[in-house]
Amino acid sequence: MNDNPLVDFAGLPRFADIRPEHITPAVEQLLAEARQTVAHLTAATDTPSWCNFIEPLTDATERLSRCWGVVGHLNAVVNTPALRDAYNANIPKISEFWTEMGQNLALFNQIGRAHV
Numbered sequence: 001m002n003d004n005p006l007v008d009f010a011g012l013p014r015f016a017d018i019r020p021e022h023i024t025p026a027v028e029q030l031l032a033e034a035r036q037t038v039a040h041l042t043a044a045t046d047t048p049s050w051c052n053f054i055e056p057l058t059d060a061t062e063r064l065s066r067c068w069g070v071v072g073h074l075n076a077v078v079n080t081p082a083l084r085d086a087y088n089a090n091i092p093k094i095s096e097f098w099t100e101m102g103q104n105l106a107l108f109n110q111i112g113r114a115h116v
Contacts, residue, residue, distance in 0.1 A: 004029075006067045013070045023086040026067050031097055034060040042106035048114035061101070068094055 005014035006026035037060035041053055075087040
């Protein structure tokens with residue numbers, strides 16, 4: 001079991017274990033992993049396929065989305081000052097990542113080459 005419940009994807013979210021101090025480390029870890037995956041996929045010279053391109057990209061972004069979905073849910077139902085601060089501090093990071101994804105020409109070109 002991972003020490004940070006936001007990066008433990010073994011089962012259902014461990015809502016009772018999540019603390020505001022878990023948010024930033026989890027978001028930063030998952031952003032770094034997703035960016036590393038995107039960098040690897042956009043640098044690859046193999047013909048992109050479902051297995052070597054779509055699945056790894058989906059897995060990396062799904063982990064980030066799952067974490068952020070849990071954080072957003074907690075912010076909506078618990079909304080303590082500490083949780084709200086951690087949530088608000090990470091919104092720009094999440095927004096920046098998805099903007100990067102939407103404007104990543106190398107990623108777009110690889111998707112265009114994919115044989116799925």
